Amino acid sequence: MSMRPPAILVLEDGRTFRGDAYGAVGETYGEAVFTTGMTGYQETLTDPSYHRQVVVMTAPHIGNTGVNDEDPESRQIWVAGYVVRDPSRIASNWRSQRTLDEELQDQGIVGISGVDTRAITRHLRERGAMRCGVFSGEAASADPTALVDKVKASPEMAGADLVGDVTTKQGYVVDPIGEHKFTVAAYDLGIKSMTPHRMAERGARVHVLPATATLEDVLALNPDGFFMSNGPGDPETTEETMVPIVRAVLERRIPVFGICFGNQILGKAFGFGTYKLKYGHRGINQPVQDRATGKVEVTAHNHGFAVDAPLDRVSETPFGRVEVSHVCLNDDVVEGLKALDVPAFSVQYHPEAAAGPHDAAYLFDRFADLMAENKKKGQS
Numbered sequence: 001m002s003m004r005p006p007a008i009l010v011l012e013d014g015r016t017f018r019g020d021a022y023g024a025v026g027e028t029y030g031e032a033v034f035t036t037g038m039t040g041y042q043e044t045l046t047d048p049s050y051h052r053q054v055v056v057m058t059a060p061h062i063g064n065t066g067v068n069d070e071d072p073e074s075r076q077i078w079v080a081g082y083v084v085r086d087p088s089r090i091a092s093n094w095r096s097q098r099t100l101d102e103e104l105q106d107q108g109i110v111g112i113s114g115v116d117t118r119a120i121t122r123h124l125r126e127r128g129a130m131r132c133g134v135f136s137g138e139a140a141s142a143d144p145t146a147l148v149d150k151v152k153a154s155p156e157m158a159g160a161d162l163v164g165d166v167t168t169k170q171g172y173v174v175d176p177i178g179e180h181k182f183t184v185a186a187y188d189l190g191i192k193s194m195t196p197h198r199m200a201e202r203g204a205r206v207h208v209l210p211a212t213a214t215l216e217d218v219l220a221l222n223p224d225g226f227f228m229s230n231g232p233g234d235p236e237t238t239e240e241t242m243v244p245i246v247r248a249v250l251e252r253r254i255p256v257f258g259i260c261f262g263n264q265i266l267g268k269a270f271g272f273g274t275y276k277l278k279y280g281h282r283g284i285n286q287p288v289q290d291r292a293t294g295k296v297e298v299t300a301h302n303h304g305f306a307v308d309a310p311l312d313r314v315s316e317t318p319f320g321r322v323e324v325s326h327v328c329l330n331d332d333v334v335e336g337l338k339a340l341d342v343p344a345f346s347v348q349y350h351p352e353a354a355a356g357p358h359d360a361a362y363l364f365d366r367f368a369d370l371m372a373e374n375k376k377k378g379q380s
């Protein structure tokens with residue numbers, strides 16, 4: 001491998017790891033988090049929910065299949081920094097168009113390689129996700145204590161309002177594949193491109209709206225369904241923006257579906273709290289149980305916050321009864337909500353499966369069924 005400049009990963013609690021520059025040379029800050037996905041690094045890098053996070057890959061060998069123009073989940077790489085153990089020396093895949101290292105350089109993403117990602121992961125599991133910095137080239141030669149001070153001066157994830165950075169500036173439409181059956185108003189809070197596609201596959205015309213869209217914008221579409229996407233940052237910050245909009249939509253009994261950040265917002269609309277997990281769930285191999293059927297799904301996750309709702313009983317909310325529909329089997333974290341008296345449900349994980357297993361695809365069918373039922377009721 002060609003000689004790369006030195007680099008250092010500096011955690012806010014003072015722990016440091018030295019390695020080689022990977023991607024762009026420079027300095028970057030973010031929340032240090034780890035993901036356990038063995039495949040799908042392109043989808044991870046381009047998931048807007050990773051905005052302001054420095055992502056540690058627990059899979060040791062990264063870059064093997066290079067980079068193509070088909071797999072990105074959004075217009076750019078969003079991770080704030082990238083930490084890998086052993087970058088592949090070659091990119092080998094029939095779809096590969098360039099190497100991952102080149103892509104990271106082109107997009108100005110500062111990374112580090114040649115570090116013990118198992119030790120970093122164990123540290124984050126014990127101490128929790130925390131701020132970090134990656135410094136490479138000249139920046140890596142500074143005194144580590146000075147670098148720790150710089151990391152401590154960088155913004156925290158708790159309280160971060162990041163949706164405005166990632167949402168589309170202009171709304172756009174994703175056309176249905178085949179017959180047009182439903183119209184969906186979908187808030188882009190950091191949406192992944194596979195999500196409207198999954199709805200289009202089921203006959204939805206999806207109006208993807210910027211996060212600044214108003215309730216009037218939504219109602220003007222006369223939608224059969226209302227959707228809220230995944231997104232970066234702390235769900236607490238949506239109290240005065242998205243929460244009143246979804247409450248108004250629930251009052252009108254328009255079917256609601258939310259994914260990840262969307263699950264947290266729906267939870268808040270019902271009156272539940274949200275809280276920060278110690279180190280979060282990230283990867284494409286997380287076991288989730290559907291509590292109605294008992295069936296376990298292997299699912300894709302990327303969340304650092306979660307909804308605080310009771311598992312052992314149905315909750316009474318201003319919108320009627322709500323139950324926890326899905327739970328993570330690793331730690332009993334709430335992974336889904338289902339309203340019993342209004343047409344609304346949501347999941348904390350990623351049924352769009354990009355990357356990830358397709359076990360949870362039925363949730364898009366459930367949304368289509370909910371819209372179909374509601375339309376029928378409206379006609380009768």
Ligand SMILES: NC(=O)CC[C@H](N)C(=O)O
Binds near residue numbers: 234262302303
């Ligand atoms: N992927 C997401 O939508 C993440 C939601 C939220 N930012 C969290 O970390 O929990």
